[in-house]
Amino acid sequence: MMKNNLKVERAIKSITQQELAKIIGVTRQAINSIELNKFVPSTILALKLSEFFNKPVNEIFFLEETD
């Protein structure tokens, strides 16, 4: 299982899903679905988020134990 703290990062920058989506180049639903762990983004998306939030991918996304 993979988790992420996109919601937190977004709160730090106080930016909406909508705005983030536009910057990254995906839909608001895509951002929403990632935040809610409904799907696993591509590495390109992860790198773009990493770039935007100025944090390494590994600090935004991480694997959880128990498979």
Next chain:
Amino acid sequence: MMKNNLKVERAIKSITQQELAKIIGVTRQAINSIELNKFVPSTILALKLSEFFNKPVNEIFFLEETD
């Protein structure tokens, strides 16, 4: 465009695509296709590779300019 140095990392550990694939839990063709930039792996796969190679995702995968 995204690039990666999986081939180099693999050479450092002197491990075959086959072996790496088995460890990560994908097929040899998947590893091969990623190395040859034929497709973009999921963030989970990137994190597993990051874990195995003991290097941050951003040091294995990176965005290239010119789109």
Next chain:
DNA sequence: TCTAAAAGTAATGTATAGTTGTCATTGTGT
């Protein structure tokens, strides 16, 4: 409290990640 923005959710469609299987090519040791 009323309202509008923000976030959650769901259906359907499309693109593409990843599998399975198979064959061709390159490299390396003997």
Next chain:
DNA sequence: ACACAATGACAACTATACATTACTTTTAGA
């Protein structure tokens, strides 16, 4: 030169990321 391991490549299939549209629910501010 021969054999075999490692890699590249391709076709057909399945699973799922992500788009689009649209509707509901939650949250924050006047």
